[in-house]
Amino acid sequence: MIPDRPARPDDHISPPPRNDHAPFPAAPGHDFTVRRRTLIALLIAAIVLPCIYVAAMAYNDLRTREADATDAALRTLRVAQEHALKVFDMNEALEARIVELVHGEDDDGIRANEAQIHAKLDTIGGGYPQVASVSIFGRDGDLLASSRYSPPPPISIATREDFTGIRDDHAIDRVSRVMVSPVSRETVFDTGIERRDDAGAFAGLVSIALRPGYFSAFYRDLLGAGSPMNMGLVRSDGAILALYPPPRTGATDITRHTPFDAALARGAESGVVRTRSQVVGGDLIVAYRRVGSYPVYVSCGYRTAAIWAAWWRHLSVLVISMFTPSIALWCVIWLSLRRLAAEEEAWERWQAEAAMRRSIESAYRQSRKMEALGNLVGSVAHDFNNLLMIVSANVQIARRRGAVGLERELSAVERALKSGQSLTRQLLGVARKQPLHTETIHVGRWLPACRELLGASLGAKVSLVIDVADDVWPVLVDVAEFELALINLAVNARDAMPNGGRFTVRARNISFRPGEGFPLDGDFVQVSLEDTGVGMPPDVLARAFEPLYTTKPKGTGTGLGLPHVFAFCERSGGLAAIDSAIGAGTSVHLYLPRALYAPAAQRPPAPPKEDAKPREGLRVLLVEDNDEVAAGTEALLQMMGHQVTCANDATSALPLVEAGYAAGHADGESAPRFDLVISDIHMPGEMNGIDLAEAVQAIEPTLPVILVTGYAEELERARHVDVRVLSKPFDIGLLEKMLEQIQRDRSARARDATLGG
Structure with a gap:
């Protein structure tokens, strides 16, 4: 592979290549x-x-x-x-x-x-x-x-x-x-x-x-x-x-x-x-x-x-x-x-x-370095996410308002938005701040299904071989992140074999016990991706997983592919390792932890029942500290037929919820003033979006809350709260589906209340 996917110098199972593991020379007298x-x-x-x-x-x-x-x-x-x-x-x-x-x-x-x-x-x-x-x-x-x-x-x-x-x-x-x-x-x-x-x-x-x-x-x-x-x-x-x-x-x-x-x-x-x-x-x-x-x-x-x-x-x-x-x-x-x-x-x-x-x-220094770099990258990605949100919202507004003669331009903007979203996703992944949506998959059946995806990434000159046994253990991963990791590795392998070659994907079960020299213990699935490319020199190999490092020509590599792969494996509870030599090709080994339970059988979703009468718009409390993001989101929500009230932070939003709930009960109504709260998680002030969601549920447990975030650590905390979560930059269509589901739930509760009365 070319330098964006370098190889490891050590023994196939240790973390990113470091010179710290080189054996000490014997001291005089020894x-x-x-x-x-x-x-x-x-x-x-x-x-x-x-x-x-x-x-x-x-x-x-x-x-x-x-x-x-x-x-x-x-x-x-x-x-x-x-x-x-x-x-x-x-x-x-x-x-x-x-x-x-x-x-x-x-x-x-x-x-x-x-x-x-x-x-x-x-x-x-x-x-x-x-x-x-x-x-x-x-x-x-x-x-x-x-x-x-x-x-x-x-x-x-x-x-x-x-x-x-x-x-x-x-x-x-x-x-x-x-x-x-x-x-x-x-x-x-x-x-x-x-x-x-x-x-x-x-x-x-x-x-x-x-x-x-x-x-x-x-x-x-x-x-x-x-x-x-x-x-x-x-x-x-x-x-x-x-x-x-x-x-x-x-x-x-x-x-x-x-x-x-x-x-x-x-x-x-x-x-x-x-x-x-x-x-x-x-x-x-x-x-x-x-x-x-x-x-x-x-x-x-x-x-x-x-x-x-x-x-x-x-x-x-x-x-x-x-x-x-x-x-x-x-x-x-x-x-x-x-x-x-x-x-x-x-x-x-x-x-x-x-x-x-x-x-x-060395690992501690590297961790501090990566932490500092991650904070920097995370901050940049967060701000960039907000910019993408502004652009995406305004493109959706333009489309919904029926802009004539601007279809090509809007499509170009949407393509640029997708590239920006992918880049932001990689940046957050390298910074360990990309939210993971994990699910259990059967590697033995899932990898062969990726043949078309990998073949498209490799090109016509590279032959693809998938050698995976059916008895490989299931793993718990974010499928989208896993696919992105495979695509990154396939692209790097293609670039390392300009005259063609062979790209082999293998998977096997492997167990490590304490004292065997592996940084982790337990059962893992080893997914090995091997190419017959030019291989990597030791100096490039040593910087394999360093973010933003690449030896590709300018404009052809970001230096985020391999760091993203390593970050994905590490955040999944496993490890990534590389083995390479000049002229001998490169092998990348992904160690993914074994899932304790087999994946559930997939059932086709039941078609939603259409209401006989059109649904009423929701009363939405939008909490967003970025005025432009708030303006774009507010305009989209209004175009969907919803009533929007904006707040700049959680501190100012919470009194609105309390006042609306108190007023609704004072008038004898069974519903609060707001039907939905949409809040960003990362906001200035003493309270963030998760704190706001917990306070809202303490006031009214049935009030739906949608939290928007781009940080993985915030997502982990948000999962312990009964809320819906969107990761930035989110798709407007996904938000619209959530709102439709909330409308159906609201209508069902209203019918149940009427029948009960």
């Missing part, structure tokens, strides 16, 4: 955003840095513990490997001595010398705790001699794996699996070496049975009680020869398809692997080493569960020692944030209060 971000950054750092430190320390500690566990396993493994190597080397030496002892003897020769050989075998193997028995087996696997028995029992190992393996030169079978020895009846594993005859053919074997318990006892002493490690003696094919602690499942072989099993399969000499063992039950770090050239490995496993348990204990101490002061720091920062939030809330509350004070002060 940059809450920077302080909050700093505290949040400190809080994040206080959380993240200790967490990073603890995570790094925990990771390093875990790696260190795993490395220490590996070192411990390797150190222990070396001891066990040296021990096993000495045992197997000694066995090999003993076996060599026994082979040398029976060299050149066949099976029969050994049997023949069994007693001597038994004694020597007992001497050779009897002094070693790891040796369970020493035996000599023949070519067919029969037991020929033993350190345990003499003569030996009939035992054969012809089908045993270690016998067939040594016979067939399988190196792995030089160390057998764990078994129950048929000779000693103990759980043992055998180490054997073949005997050969002079021709180099296989002649049997010499076997030394070793006790697994010997190795387990050594491993137990080596590891100590409660050790997280386990140790084992394992054949290269995975068969377990000795293990401490004993396997939980009674397994005889290591867990297959594990890194340790793969290392044994490829014949690795030594190494460290991580594996999961079903034999021990759990994850292990396993260090292994081959025992010399024998098909035997010594292994040392460290349970990772023990590593994790120790790591968790250390981590708990670390977390407690690290996060105890950190938690205290977090609490301090959190309390600082809470305090900062409280300070910010207090600061914003202070800002709001300060803004409210500034807004109230």
